[in-house]
Amino acid sequence: MRVYNFSAGPAMLPLAVLERAQSELTDWKGSGMSVVEVSHRGKDFVSCAEQAEVLLREVLAVPDNYKVLFLQGGASAQFDAVPMNLSAPGDVVSFLRTGSWSGKAVAGARRQGLQVEVIADQKDSNYTTVPAPSEYEIAPGSSYLHYTPNETIGGVEFDHIPETGGAPLVADTSSTILSRPLDVSAYGLIYAGAQKNMGPAGLCVVIVRDDLIGKARPATPSVLEYAGMAAADSMLNTPPTFAIYLLGLVLEWIAETGGLAAMGERNQAKAAALYGAIDSSDFYSNPVATNARSWTNVPFLMADPSLDKTFVAEAAQAGLTNLGGHRSVGGMRASIYNAMPAQGVQALIDFMADFERRNG
Amino acid sequence: MRVYNFSAGPAMLPLAVLERAQSELTDWKGSGMSVVEVSHRGKDFVSCAEQAEVLLREVLAVPDNYKVLFLQGGASAQFDAVPMNLSAPGDVVSFLRTGSWSGKAVAGARRQGLQVEVIADQKDSNYTTVPAPSEYEIAPGSSYLHYTPNETIGGVEFDHIPETGGAPLVADTSSTILSRPLDVSAYGLIYAGAQKNMGPAGLCVVIVRDDLIGKARPATPSVLEYAGMAAADSMLNTPPTFAIYLLGLVLEWIAETGGLAAMGERNQAKAAALYGAIDSSDFYSNPVATNARSWTNVPFLMADPSLDKTFVAEAAQAGLTNLGGHRSVGGMRASIYNAMPAQGVQALIDFMADFERRNG
Incomplete structure (x- = not known):
């Protein structure tokens, strides 16, 4: 009955994961309740979310000096949240533009009042190329350099990790996270919508180095503010429990395979x-x-x-x-x-x- | 096997809804795909989301001059999003404080730079009361009046709809929406997290009168900006598809019962x-x-x-x-x-x- 589903996202999930979720959808762990019906503050779900984070840290080898946040609003929310958390209005930031999604990240940074320097724009190739390391240089004084390692629409992927001269490197890894090993320590922050390799839509994973947390603008919405969310183990408000649960199952499947x-x-x-x-x-x-x-x-x-x-x-x-x-x-x-x-x-x-x- | 689950939220859902979701979790509508695996822009899911909105409008009798938005971040995101969309920094707004959740709404409005007038605060009763209509008056020039019709933690519920003298009335209806008929036309905006009466966590429904849309501050994150979301049928970015699907099933169940x-x-x-x-x-x-x-x-x-x-x-x-x-x-x-x-x-x-x- 199942097909081979080539959707760009939300995308195909492992059948074993879906069947496991299906088998316990009305009765999770013998509780007589669905995982979508239990309190996020109850010990069963807290343990489920903790286990998802532990597994993510293991599978992706996330260093101890990084926080893992489970947020909502997708990667699109991070187009605004990253500037709100990592910069002040008027700051210079550097962007590599290789397609549609990096373009949306540029728009978010501009919306948040940043002086965006697009240090490489692959428009001339109709976004079918990535810049060589020799073709760009981070703008002086940049708060960070943002790029999109893989452009889901164009099918364009970086063959190198950009050099930043010490500034934090920020990456939208929505369509490549968990697809292969990743050197998280090369990044200040990575973010990714779940709906490609991690689970259903509605969850965004943010992995951010400790020293970048705590500098958010005062008007940052609480659900997008990293320090508060980190202090509350991503449960400042009700998290997307089903998506976190499925992420845990997907991570188990990755570990087992x-x-x-x-x-x-x-x-x-x-x-x-x-x-x-x-x-x-x-x-x-x-x-x-x-x-x-x-x-x-x-x-x-x-x-x-x-x-x-x-x-x-x-x-x-x-x-x-x-x-x-x-x-x-x-x-x-x-x-x-x-x-x-x-x-x-x-x-x-x-x-x-x-x-x-x-x-x- | 099922229990009677008195959780405050995420909360018990109709067994018929869970069993329907369970039966088609690996093969939705004979597609060979799960509903969580299909593109939100594909015709099947677009139709599913449209149907959820149509049913919500029917069941709740939403007037035509209101938009229905399916957003992320829970009601908590609206503590910031409502001020961002409906007011400018420094504006006066009136709040009724009857417990924990209205207190968080106050904090959000202050975070967004509003001059918050708490025109009634039930602190003296340890938040076991609501103010009588004669005990409060909207502050002159208020951009809106915000209240929380039901405080989930305190178990305190308004016995009347506040009078605003023409200013928009804004309500966090998370724990009462769909629990009984509601006169939507009395409100400028209502919002509600789904995880009590509508479905799983990860979806927030915003119902907002047309004339209040389009005045958002320039730096409002795109995923929280009502005009853009309304124009995109809540699909400016990938919506929480499973939650919207379950909302549709819950609404069918309400209509059938x-x-x-x-x-x-x-x-x-x-x-x-x-x-x-x-x-x-x-x-x-x-x-x-x-x-x-x-x-x-x-x-x-x-x-x-x-x-x-x-x-x-x-x-x-x-x-x-x-x-x-x-x-x-x-x-x-x-x-x-x-x-x-x-x-x-x-x-x-x-x-x-x-x-x-x-x-x-």
Whole structure:
């Protein structure tokens, strides 16, 4: 009954996780209550949230001098919250712009009154490239440097971690977190919406170095203010309990399947297979520079865009869903997050070959 | 296996709703995908969210000149968002303070630079009363009057709708929304966290009159800015899809069980039975003024507080869970929201009588 779901987010989750949640949705741990019905301050849920944080710290190797926050409002809320917490109006900040999401982060920083220096903007390539380290330099006096390691829409991914000369590095890791090992210590702050590799929509994970906490502007809404949320173990108000619970189950699944090193190998192999199929065909193409190809979001085009709709519809019939490209890019896009098995990617590759035979 | 769960929130949900969600958690509408795995911009989820809004408008009789917004951050986010959207720094606003939650709303308004006039503060009664209409008057020039119709912690509920002399009336209806009919047209804005009568935590419903939209301060975070969210049908960013889906199921259940008129009658009868049991006993007492007793949150005390732990533990053994009072009030608290059947309240009353026999 299940399909291979290539949605960019909310995205496919491990079936084992969904089945576990399903089995206990009316009776969690023999309590006679659903996990969505229990108080966030009761010992069962507090333990559930603590366990999710412990597992996240283990799986992602989060250093002890970083806080893990479970917030709401998605990564989009952080477009405002990061400036509110890390800077004062008028501060200089540096941004790398590689697509739609980094553009929205720029807009948030401007909304919060920052002097935004876009030190690299890949517009000339139609956002199909990332800048080389030699092509940009952090603006002097920057409170931080912000970038988007992977652009979900464009399928463009950095091949390096930007150098900041000591300023905090801030990253929107929504579409790559938990897809492979990450050196958290290279960052001042990372944030990520849950709905790709962590769980359902409605949860945003913020991992922030201790020394960056406690400098928020006085008018920062309490639910977005890091110091208060850190002091309250992210329960200053009622947290999104179901999403935190599912995150815990997803993390258990990652740990049981070999952790992030193994996950990274599987994801790299999936991406290599799909790009290989695209590159070996004259029928399909990927518009992104080779060094900037995303492991998680793979856009591909056909020479004749009038075939796009047929491709997407026939693929869905074959159990390969949500392959339509973003309207700003066109064509198709296959998002192949952690929960997409290699067999799903192979099924897509086989379908692509068959579609080419019939339409090429 | 299921218990009667008296949690103040997240709270008991209708079993029929949970079982429906359970049955389709791995395969929603025959899609081969979970509702938590599908794109919020896909037609299936867009239709699901639209249907939830349509049902909410029908069930609550929301006038056409009000927008319904599905936001994140809980009611707590609105403590800042309401001032950000409805006022400029330095504006006068009037607040009625009847307990803990209205106090937090006051703090939010002050954080946003408002001149807060607390025109009634029930501190002298230890927050066991509501002010009579004759005891307060809106401060001249107020941008709005804010109150909390029901204080979840204190179990204190207004017996009237405050008069504002034409200024917008703003209400945090988290613990009473959908518990009975509501005259939405009396309000400029109501907001409510979902985790009592609407669904799981992680969703906040804001219902706001059209003329109050579009005046937000420039630095309002986009995910909290009403005009942008209204224009985007609450999908400026990824919404909390599972919570919206469950809200839709809860609304279907309300509609099928007679709508808010019938719901109000059932809730009133449940509350009357429980207060009746408390009042007819010398063993139990309720600290709240008779005219201010909450339909949804019923605190009760015993003369000997050393029995509280035993009561709560034995009640849980008997399948009556989460009856511990809030630490600021002590004793016990029974939250009897929509999903708590009359039989659950009767089981509690029976247990209370038995406990009194054994300990009185």
